Amino acid sequence: MAMALLEAQARWAREWLLDAALPLWWTVGADPAGGFHEKIALDGTPVAASRRLRVQARQAYAFIEGGRLGWDGPWREAARHGLDFLLAHYRRPDGLFRTLVAPDGRPLDETADLYDQAFVLFALAQAHTAGLGGDELIATARALATQLQAERGNPVGGFEEASPRVLPLRSNPHMHLLEANLAWVEAGVAEPFADVARGIVALAATRLIDPQTGAIGEYYDGEWRFAAGESGGVREPGHQFEWAYLLDHVGPVLGLDHRAASRRMYGFGARFGIDPVRKAAVFALDASGQVSDPRARLWAQTERLRTALIFAAAESDAAIRADYVAAAEEAFAALQAYLDVPVRGLWHDQWLADGSFVEEAAPASSFYHILSALAVLLKAGGAA
Numbered sequence: 421m422a423m424a425l426l427e428a429q430a431r432w433a434r435e436w437l438l439d440a441a442l443p444l445w446w447t448v449g450a451d452p453a454g455g456f457h458e459k460i461a462l463d464g465t466p467v468a469a470s471r472r473l474r475v476q477a478r479q480a481y482a483f484i485e486g487g488r489l490g491w492d493g494p495w496r497e498a499a500r501h502g503l504d505f506l507l508a509h510y511r512r513p514d515g516l517f518r519t520l521v522a523p524d525g526r527p528l529d530e531t532a533d534l535y536d537q538a539f540v541l542f543a544l545a546q547a548h549t550a551g552l553g554g555d556e557l558i559a560t561a562r563a564l565a566t567q568l569q570a571e572r573g574n575p576v577g578g579f580e581e582a583s584p585r586v587l588p589l590r591s592n593p594h595m596h597l598l599e600a601n602l603a604w605v606e607a608g609v610a611e612p613f614a615d616v617a618r619g620i621v622a623l624a625a626t627r628l629i630d631p632q633t634g635a636i637g638e639y640y641d642g643e644w645r646f647a648a649g650e651s652g653g654v655r656e657p658g659h660q661f662e663w664a665y666l667l668d669h670v671g672p673v674l675g676l677d678h679r680a681a682s683r684r685m686y687g688f689g690a691r692f693g694i695d696p697v698r699k700a701a702v703f704a705l706d707a708s709g710q711v712s713d714p715r716a717r718l719w720a721q722t723e724r725l726r727t728a729l730i731f732a733a734a735e736s737d738a739a740i741r742a743d744y745v746a747a748a749e750e751a752f753a754a755l756q757a758y759l760d761v762p763v764r765g766l767w768h769d770q771w772l773a774d775g776s777f778v779e780e781a782a783p784a785s786s787f788y789h790i791l792s793a794l795a796v797l798l799k800a801g802g803a804a
């Protein structure tokens with residue numbers, strides 16, 4: 421199989437990551453007073469803005485993955501820097517985690533978003549795996565998982581957005597909860613995480629996936645039926661790719677075989693979700709695959725890249741395998757377009773239908789997506 425392009429891309433990515441991005445997001449992206457900045461402006465200066473929990477959690481993971489990939493900078497210190505800020509300033513008196521604080525750690529929004537709880541579990545799992553904490557990390561994660569089940573468990577499966585109930589229910593936090601619970605199982609801590617992960621997989625297979633197309637939706641009613649109106653028909657290509665990866669990954673981690681469903685889901689995103697001019701995954705489609713929002717965000721390209729690479733590696737049919745490799749190469753080329761900014765290590769986030777990028781500060785939240793894709797690319801391309 422022709423892999424020369426992919427190998428060159430992997431080398432490029434390694435250099436970009438180790439020489440530019442990780443050093444920059446540590447030296448500029450971390451606030452010496454604690455925690456990580458939300459954004460770095462395209463001139464290379466940090467933006468003083470309120471801080472979402474998910475950014476602290478994601479940056480902790482990003483530096484741990486950077487360490488695994490061979491960054492010789494202080495990745496342990498960086499990961500602890502994010503985790504310590506998270507545990508100190510986001511935990512509410514009831515044990516759940518608030519969504520937003522000021523740069524000095526002052527609480528700004530007490531909402532305990534389901535999506536954010538998933539990222540707390542994920543960061544704790546990653547920190548535990550990396551040897552950055554012992555039993556106290558396990559205890560914190562177990563307590564959070566138990567509390568979520570008790571306070572947010574939906575009788576049909578999965579979780580409520582809030583208590584009391586807020587509708588619509590959303591698939592997206594479940595995707596990240598699946599990711600986080602799998603990370604705990606991979607870390608060798610199965611209880612209660614394996615059962616939670618199995619429950620989410622069953623929910624996806626029986627309720628969240630549209631049997632007509634194999635695609636996963638975004639918004640549901642309280643009994644996990646597709647929400648009425650337009651919102652029930654929203655399909656995000658990036659989420660097809662991201663869920664497809666996780667539904668494949670439950671094979672090695674949980675011994676469940678959802679390969680057929682995961683490939684069909686990826687296929688929906690690949691067939692309808694790639695803009696033929698930009699060759700990039702767009703933001704949203706309707707249930708039939710018509711583009712409803714042509715903006716292309718960076719993260720969707722990284723999810724396409726990772727999933728195509730994982731599927732390529734597992735594929736025995738040479739022609740299908742070559743298609744996955746070509747998709748991965750195209751996805752990386754799209755990612756490179758976002759990374760093409762004056763200060764190396766930063767990025768654009770939104771690529772518009774007219775071919776222009778929105779000129780805005782680089783959001784830290786994308787780094788986690790970049791690392792999770794590059795971790796696979798560097799190995800596939802022989803640059804790990």
Ligand SMILES: O=P(O)(O)OC[C@H]1O[C@@H](O)[C@@H](O)[C@@H](O)[C@@H]1O
Nearest residue numbers: 474592596662719783785786789
């Ligand atoms: O929008 P930010 O915070 O950059 O996150 C980027 C994206 O990450 C993905 O994994 C999904 O969860 C998206 O819904 C989300 O928008």
